[in-house]
Amino acid sequence: xxxxxxxxxxxxxxxxxxxxxxxxxxxxxxxxxxxxxxxxxxxxxxxxxxxxxxxxxxxxxxxxxxxxxxxxxxxxxxxxxxxxxxxxxxxxxxxxxxxxxxxxxxxxxxxxxxxxxxxxxxxxxxxxxxxxxxxxxxxxxxxxxxxxxxxxxxxxxxxxxxxxxxxxxxxxxxxxxxxxxxxxxxxxxxxxxxxxxxxxxxxxxxxxxxxxxxxxxxxxxxxxxxxxxxxxxxxxxxxxxxxxxxxxxxxxxxxxxxxxxxxxxxxxxxxxxxxxxxxxxxxxxxxxxxxxxxxxxxxxxxxxxxxxxxxxxxxxxxxxxxxxxxxxxxxxxxxxxxxxxxxxxxxxxxxxxxxxxxxxxxxxxxxxxxxxxxxxxxxxxxxxxxxxxxxxxxxxxxxxxxxxxxxxxxxxxxxxxxxxxxxxxxxxxxxxxxxxxxxxxxxxxxxxxxxxxxxxxxxxxxxxxxxxxxxxxxxxxxxxxxxxxxxxxxxxxxxxxxxxxxxxxxxxxxxxxxxxxxxxxxxxxxxxxxxxxxxxxxxxxxxxxxxxxxxxxxxxxxxxxxxxxxxxxxxxxxxxxxxxxxxxxxxxxxxxxxxxxxxxxxxxxxxxxxxxxxxxxxxxxxxxxxxxxxxxxxxxxxxxxxxxxxxxxxxxxxxxxxxxxxxxxxxxxxxxxxxxxxxxxxxxxxxxxxxxxxxxxxxxxxxxxxxxxxxxxxxx
Amino acid sequence: xxxxxxxxxxxxxxxxxxxxxxxxxxxxxxxxxxxxxxxxxxxxxxxxxxxxxxxxxxxxxxxxxxxxxxxxxxxxxxxxxxxxxxxxxxxxxxxxxxxxxxxxxxxxxxxxxxxxxxxxxxxxxxxxxxxxxxxxxxxxxxxxxxxxxxxxxxxxxxxxxxxxxxxxxxxxxxxxxxxxxxxxxxxxxxxxxxxxxxx
Numbered sequence: 001x002x003x004x005x006x007x008x009x010x011x012x013x014x015x016x017x018x019x020x021x022x023x024x025x026x027x028x029x030x031x032x033x034x035x036x037x038x039x040x041x042x043x044x045x046x047x048x049x050x051x052x053x054x055x056x057x058x059x060x061x062x063x064x065x066x067x068x069x070x071x072x073x074x075x076x077x078x079x080x081x082x083x084x085x086x087x088x089x090x091x092x093x094x095x096x097x098x099x100x101x102x103x104x105x106x107x108x109x110x111x112x113x114x115x116x117x118x119x120x121x122x123x124x125x126x127x128x129x130x131x132x133x134x135x136x137x138x139x140x141x142x143x144x145x146x147x148x149x150x151x152x153x154x155x156x157x158x159x160x161x162x163x164x165x166x167x168x169x170x171x172x173x174x175x176x177x178x179x180x181x182x183x184x185x186x187x188x189x190x191x192x193x194x195x196x197x198x199x200x201x202x203x204x205x206x207x208x209x210x211x212x213x214x215x216x217x218x219x220x221x222x223x224x225x226x227x228x229x230x231x232x233x234x235x236x237x238x239x240x241x242x243x244x245x246x247x248x249x250x251x252x253x254x255x256x257x258x259x260x261x262x263x264x265x266x267x268x269x270x271x272x273x274x275x276x277x278x279x280x281x282x283x284x285x286x287x288x289x290x291x292x293x294x295x296x297x298x299x300x301x302x303x304x305x306x307x308x309x310x311x312x313x314x315x316x317x318x319x320x321x322x323x324x325x326x327x328x329x330x331x332x333x334x335x336x337x338x339x340x341x342x343x344x345x346x347x348x349x350x351x352x353x354x355x356x357x358x359x360x361x362x363x364x365x366x367x368x369x370x371x372x373x374x375x376x377x378x379x380x381x382x383x384x385x386x387x388x389x390x391x392x393x394x395x396x397x398x399x400x401x402x403x404x405x406x407x408x409x410x411x412x413x414x415x416x417x418x419x420x421x422x423x424x425x426x427x428x429x430x431x432x433x434x435x436x437x438x439x440x441x442x443x444x445x446x447x448x449x450x451x452x453x454x455x456x457x458x459x460x461x462x463x464x465x466x467x468x469x470x471x472x473x474x475x476x477x478x479x480x481x482x483x484x485x486x487x488x489x490x491x492x493x494x495x496x497x498x499x500x501x502x503x504x505x506x507x508x509x510x511x512x513x514x515x516x517x518x519x520x521x522x523x524x525x526x527x528x529x530x531x532x533x534x535x536x537x538x539x540x541x542x543x544x545x546x547x548x549x550x551x552x553x554x555x556x557x558x559x560x561x562x563x564x565x566x567x568x569x570x571x572x573x574x575x576x577x578x579x580x581x582x583x584x585x586x587x588x589x590x591x592x593x594x595x596x597x598x599x600x601x602x603x604x605x606x607x608x609x610x611x612x613x614x615x616x617x618x619x620x621x622x623x624x625x626x627x628x629x630x631x632x633x634x635x636x637x638x639x640x641x642x643x644x645x646x647x648x649x650x651x652x653x654x655x656x657x658x659x660x661x662x663x664x665x666x667x668x669x670x671x672x673x674x675x676x677x678x679x680x681x682x683x684x685x686x687x688x689x690x691x692x693x694x695x696x697x698x699x700x701x702x703x704x705x706x707x708x709x710x711x712x713x714x715x716x
Numbered sequence: 717x718x719x720x721x722x723x724x725x726x727x728x729x730x731x732x733x734x735x736x737x738x739x740x741x742x743x744x745x746x747x748x749x750x751x752x753x754x755x756x757x758x759x760x761x762x763x764x765x766x767x768x769x770x771x772x773x774x775x776x777x778x779x780x781x782x783x784x785x786x787x788x789x790x791x792x793x794x795x796x797x798x799x800x801x802x803x804x805x806x807x808x809x810x811x812x813x814x815x816x817x818x819x820x821x822x823x824x825x826x827x828x829x830x831x832x833x834x835x836x837x838x839x840x841x842x843x844x845x846x847x848x849x850x851x852x853x854x855x856x857x858x859x860x861x862x863x864x865x866x867x868x869x870x871x872x873x874x875x876x877x878x879x880x881x882x883x884x885x886x887x888x889x890x891x892x893x894x895x896x897x898x899x900x901x902x903x904x905x906x907x908x909x910x911x912x913x914x915x
Contacts (some may be wrong), residue, residue, distance in 0.1 A: 090818055091825045108822035116813065123764060123771020166833070173836045189903055192828055393762055650889050 010285050020670065038235030045229070069227045074278050076223045077244050078285025085251035085286070086293030088197055088208060095201035096378045099159040100152065127395055142430040156203075156376075157366040163202035165360035167449055168355050169196040186242075190219035196450045198377075203442045206364055207379070207455025213248035213267070213449070216286075220244025234312035243279040249523075250283035251290045252454075258523030261601020265519050292512060304384035306528050310497045312489045312536055319468055319501065322509045326464055326542040328547025331512025334442060334457075335552065342446045345564070354448040359628075361447065365440055373397075374426075379459045386462040386502040391415070397422040398466075410566040415492050416477045419470065431702045434463045446560070453556065457513050458506040466699040469498030500536070503528060512548045515555035517541065531574040542594065579680040756813050763806040769793045782809040839912035847890075 053063035055396040093110045103114035115129035135155040136148035174191055182188055196211045224230035231237070245267040250259030260279045266269050345351040369375035374382055390399035391414070400422025441456040473496040476489045476710070489495035507524045524537050554562070561568050595614050597607065759782070761774045776788045785803035794802045 087825060090821045094818075094822055106819070108819050113815075113818060116811075120773065121774065123762070166829075170832055170836060172833065173839050190828075191832070192833060194825075197825065198829075267908050293817060362874075391807065393764060645876065 015617075030157065033497055038233055042233050045233075048434060064292055065227060069229050071281070073223050073227060073230065073240055074243055074282040075077075077216070077220050078242070078247055079246065079289050080219045080223070080281045081212075082248045082251055082286040082289025083216045083293065084219070086290050088193060088212070089290075090293075091197040092200050092208070095163065095197060099156050099201070099203065101132055102138065103132050105131050112206030124603075139671050146548050152497065153370050156370050157363065160202040160362050161359060161613060162205075163198040164204065164358050164449070165355075167198035167202070168358045170195050171448065172355065184218045184221035186218070186222060189215060189222065192218070192450055198450045199451070202362055202366075202476070203369060203378070204362055204449075204451075205379070205437060205444045205456050206449075207452035209249065209252035209452075210452030211450035212252045213245050216244045216248030216251075217241050230613075237274045238269075239272070239278070242271060242275050243282045247280035247282040247286040252284045253523050253527060255523045255526035256280065256283035256287045256291075258519055258526050261522050262516065264539040265513070265516060278508060293354075304380065304527065306386050306387045306389075306499065306503070308497065308499065309532060310389070310494060310500070311532065312497070312532060313495070315484055315488060316339055316472070317536070317539060319472055320536045320539050321543050322504045323461070323465055323501065324543025324672075325470060325547050325575065326506025327461055327510075327540065328550075329512070329545035329621035330438070330460060330509050331515075331556075332551040334513055335554070335556050337442045338556065339441060339443055339563055342560070343565055345446070355422040358447055359450055360556040361443055365444070368440075372429055372433050373435070375436060376428055376464075379455050383455070383459055383462050383502075383506065387499050387506075389497055389499045392620070394680060398426045399423075400426075415494050416473055416489075416496060418476055418477055422663065425471065427470060430463050430467055434460060434467075437463070445556075445561055453513060454510060457510045461505035462502040463505075465502040466498050466510070467504065469496065469501030472496050472501070473498055480514075486525075500533060503533065504536050504540045505662060507537050508544040508591035511541040512544040513556050515545055516549065517545060575642055580677055756815055757811075758812050759788050759808060761785055761788045761806050761808040763789065763802065766794070766805060767798075768803050769802075780810045784808050 049063050049066055053060045062118050089231045093112075094108060096113075097110040101111070103109040103111075105114065105117065105594040107550045109116075111129070114132040118129050118131055120128055134143065134148075134152055137143045140148060142148045170191055175187060190213055192211060196208055196215070220243065221237070224237050226230050229236065230240055243262050246256075246259040246263035248259070248502075249262045253259070258277065258281070260283055263279055264276070268275075286681065344355075350357070377385075385396065385398065388394075390401065400420040401417040403417065414676045437456060437460050441453075444451055445451050447457075476485050476495050477491075479485065479490050479650060480489055503524065507520060513522045514520070520541050521534065521537050525531060525534055595610055597610070637713075747892060757777055758775050759778045759780075763772055763774070763785075765771045769862045772788070772793070774788050776790075778787060785808055786799075789803070789806065792799060792802075
C-alpha cells in the first residue's frame with residue numbers, strides 16, 4: 001500500500017498523466033486479462049506518443065521506432081524460431097541414427113549423410129554404405145547372425161533409455177519439477193529445446209510439432225520483453241504470442257499459411273485482424289530461415305514433402321470417406337482412452353513416479369518397436385516412406401512389385417503392377433505396427449516430457465491409408481473388368497496411387513483427434529504441394545470431424561484443459577440452458593451480504609481487513625452502505641488511520657485527521673452491469689466476446705448445468 | 717539489493733547469450749552457404765540395367781538446370797537410338813547439403829547438452845555438500861514427496877534468514893535461489909492445495 005503522505009489533492013488533469021501505481025495492472029499466473037483495459041491503455045500510450053512526436057525530431061524518431069517495433073519483434077521471433085527448428089531437426093536426425101550405428105568418417109553424420117559420400121557405383125550396390133557401421137559391426141565385427149541382432153537390439157534399447165533418462169532428469173532438476181514456473185521463460189526455452197531432441201530421438205511415440213509451438217511462444221515472450229510497448233501491456237503481448245505460435249507451426253510443417261490458420265483456430269482467444277498480417281510475416285521469416293539452414297539437404301522444409309501430380313478419380317471418394325470415418329473413430333477412441341489414463345495418473349499413486357513412468361514406457365516402446373522395421377525407424381521417416389509413390393528404382397519392401405521386363409514407360413508413370421512377396425509382408429507388418437502405435441500413443445501422450453500429437457496421428461492414418469490404397473490398387477489390377485473400375489481404370493494405366501491414400505488417411509486421423517478444420521486442409525496441401533488433392537483431403541477431414549463430433553464435442557486439447565481444471569471459457573462452446581443471471585448472482589438468500597467498499601468513508605485498516613477476510617479480486621464501490629438492500633451501520637467514529645476515498649474531491653474531514661488517500665485511479669468507472677433478469681446466454685456471450693474478468697461463477701454454473709462437478713473448476 | 721542486481725545481470729546475461737547463440741548459428745549457416753564444399757553439391761543419376769549393360773550410378777558436380785541424363789552420364793554406354801531409351805529409365809536428382817552446418821550444429825548441441833548435464837550434476841551432488849559446509853548439518857531436512865516432486869529445500873526460509881549474515885558472492889546466488897524456491901513453493905501451495913487465485 002502506498003503511504004498516505006505521498007498523495008496530493010491537486011487537480012484532475014494531473015491524475016491521468018501520472019504513472020499508474022507500480023504492481024497495479026500487472027498480471028500473475030492464472031489471472032484473466034482484462035482486454036478492454038489493456039486496449040484503452042495502449043490507445044492512451046499511442047495518443048501520448050503521437051502528441052509528443054510533433055515537439056522535436058527526436059520525439060518523431062521515437063514515434064517511428066515505436067510504430068516499427070512490432071515488425072522488428074516479428075522478425076526476431078521468425079529468425080530465432082527458424083534457427084531453433086533447424087537445430088532441432090539436425091540433432092534429431094543424428095541422434096535417431098545413433099541408436100543403430102555410427103559413421104566412421106565423421107561421427108556427426110547421420111546414416112543418410114554418411115552414405116552421401118560413399119563411392120558405390122554399381123547398381124546392385126546402390127544401397128550399400130561401408131562408412132556407416134552398426135554397433136554389432138563395430139563391437140563384434142559381425143553384421144549378420146543372431147548375436148549381431150541381439151547386440152543391435154540391446155544397444156537400441158540402451159540408447160533409448162539413456163536419452164529418455166537424460167531428458168527427464170534435466171527437466172526435473174533444472175526446472176525444479178514438472179509444474180513450470182516461468183512457463184514462457186528462458187530456462188524453459190533452453191531445457192525444452194534440448195530435451196525435445198532427446199525425447200524424439202529415444203524412439204517414443206510422440207512428435208515435435210506441439211512442443212515447437214511452445215518453444216516459439218517462449219521466443220515470442222523473450223523478445224516482447226525487450227520492448228516496453230509489449231512488456232508493459234499484456235494484451236499486446238498476447239498478440240505477439242499468437243504470432244509466435246503461428247511461426248512455430250510454420251517451421252514444424254513448412255506451412256506458413258497453415259500455421260497462421262492454426263494459430264487463429266486453435267491457439268488464440270483474441271485475434272484482431274492486425275495480428276493476422278503480423279503472424280503471416282513471422283511465419284514467413286521463420287520458414288525462410290529454416291530453408292536457408294536446409295536441414296534435409298533438398299531445400300525442403302519437411303521430411304515428407306511429396307511432389308507427384310497423378311490424378312485421382314471420383315470413384316476413389318468412397319475409400320477416402322471410409323478413411324475419414326476411420327479417422328473420426330480413432331480420434332474418439334484416442335481421446336477417451338487418453339483422458340481416462342491421464343485422470344488415473346492424476347488421482348492414483350501412478351502419478352507419483354513420473355521418472356519411473358517415462359523409463360518404463362521408453363523400455364516397452366523400444367523392446368516392442370525394434371523387431372518390426374516400420375516401427376524401428378523414426379516416425380517421420382515412416383510417414384515419408386508411406387507418402388512416397390513407388391518409382392522404378394525403389395528398393396524398399398513396400399515397393400516390391402512384380403515388374404514387367406519389357407516395360408518402357410518413363411519412371412514416374414508406372415502402370416499398376418501386381419504385388420510381389422515383399423508387399424504382402426509389408427502389409428501385415430504395417431498392420432501390426434498400426435495396432436502397436438494406436439496403443440502406445442495413448443500411454444505416451446501426457447507424460448512429463450515434451451510430447452506432441454501430430455506425428456503419431458499422421459503415422460496411424462498413413463499406415464491405414466497405405467494399406468487401403470494397396471488393397472484398392474490390387475483390386476483394380478486383378479479385377480479391372482468390374483463395373484466400378486471399368487470406366488476409369490484401363491489395364492496398363494496408372495490408376496491408383498497408394499501414397500495419396502496414405503496422405504488422406506493422415507489428414508483424417510489428425511482431424512479426428514484435434515478437430516481442426518481449415519488449418520488441417522491447408523497444412524496438408526502445403527505439405528504436398530498439390531492443389532489437385534484438396535477435394536479428397538477436405539472430404540476426409542469433414543467426414544472425420546462429423547464422425548468424431550457425433551461421439552463427443554471436445555478435441556484432445558479442450559479435453560486436457562477440462563481435465564486440469566483450468567478456468568477457460570471456450571469460444572466454440574454454445575450455452576444452451578435457459579437460465580437467468582439471477583441464478584448465478586451472489587449473494588443468494590442466506591449468504592452473507594455483498595462485500596463492498598464505500599466511496600469515501602472507509603479507512604485503510606478496514607480495507608485491509610476486508611481484503612484479508614475474503615478471496616475476491618474486485619469489489620464494487622457504492623455511494624454508501626445504505627444503498628444496499630440490507631442496511632448496515634455506517635462506519636462510525638473516525639479512527640486514527642487515514643480515510644480512503646474514490647471521489648473526485650476529498651470528503652469533509654475534521655481539522656486534525658490525517659491526510660486522506662485517493663485511489664480513484666484504480667477504480668473502473670464503467671463496469672459492465674447486467675440485471676438479474678438477463679438470460680445467461682447473454683451473460684456468457686458478454687464475458688466471452690468482451691474478454692472480461694471475474695467470470696468464474698459463470699464457469700461453475702456451466703459445469704453445474706452439464707452435470708459435472710463444479711468444484712472441478714479449481715479457482716475461486 | 718545486490719542480489720537483485722545479480723539476478724538481473726544473470727537474466728540479462730542468459731538472454732543475451734541465448735540470442736547470440738542463435739544468431740551465431742544462423743551466421744554460420746549463411747557463411748557455409750557462401751562457401752560450399754566441393755563435395756556438397758552434385759547431380760546423381762541412377763541408371764538401371766538395360767540390355768547387356770549392368771546398372772550404374774553417376775555423380776557430377778553440376779548446376780541444377782543441367783542436371784539430366786545427357787549431361788551427367790559420361791561416357792554413354794549405349795549408342796545412337798538406344799540413348800533415349802536408356803536415359804528414360806535413368807533417375808536424376810539434384811542434391812545439395814551443407815556439411816559445415818551439420819558439423820557446427822551437432823557440436824554446439826552436444827556442448828550445450830554437456831554444460832546442462834554438468835549443471836545438473838552440480839545441483840544434485842555438489843550443492844548440498846557446499847551448503848552443509850556453509851550452514852551446518854542441521855539445516856538440510858528432506859521433506860516427503862509433494863505431488864511426486866522431490867523438494868529438497870523445504871526449510872528454505874531458515875536458510876534464507878541465516879544467509880543474511882555473510883556477504884560473499886556464493887551467498888548472494890544462494891539467497892536469490894532460495895527466495896525463488898520459496899516463491900515457487902508458496903505458489904504451488906496456494907494454487908494446488910488451497911485452490912485460490914494468486915493475489
